[in-house]
Amino acid sequence: MTDAQRTRLTAWVHGHVQGVGFRWWTRSRALELGLVGSAANLPASRVEVVAEGPREACEQLLALLRSERTPGRVDHVAEQWSDPRGGLTDFVER
Template identity: 75%
Template sequence: MSGVTDTESIRLTAWVHGRVQGVGFRWWTRARALELGLVGSATNLPAGRVEVVAEGSAAACEQLLDTLRSDAAPGEVEHVAEQWSPPKGGLSGFVER
């Protein structure tokens, strides 16, 4: 994530692979994102993955990404792929899907 200041708004899309469905992962992610002041969603995908979309400050998004990869995450996170992009806006709160 080069060229972005910590306070600049950004969009993080993360695909979390592992045993992350049916273990409270989306609820836990929502709680962490709200604590960081982020908006977005956590959505179950086929093949047992969870897609996390978060918008807010670059520093808060980086912190959420680190948290998703931490041992504190529920279930068993095997891998987290990430994509950074400009914010699209139009989001409010943080929802589980």
């Protein structure tokens, strides 16, 4: 796959998403979609999700983050799209 077919999604998930298995759930969904990146806790009860891979797979992950199937409670998801940076080989919880 060429870089033109790949993208980087950065999503900031707001709500009750810490201490409820949200990062683990996100990692599982990302791996199922063939994405690489990370999910990390941030201050103010937020989780930052960084995912790289095919645009369609990233869009599917974003839809899952916004769905009612997540652990905890998602109030809002802010997103940013950019060119992939590469160098990622797995999807990890930080």
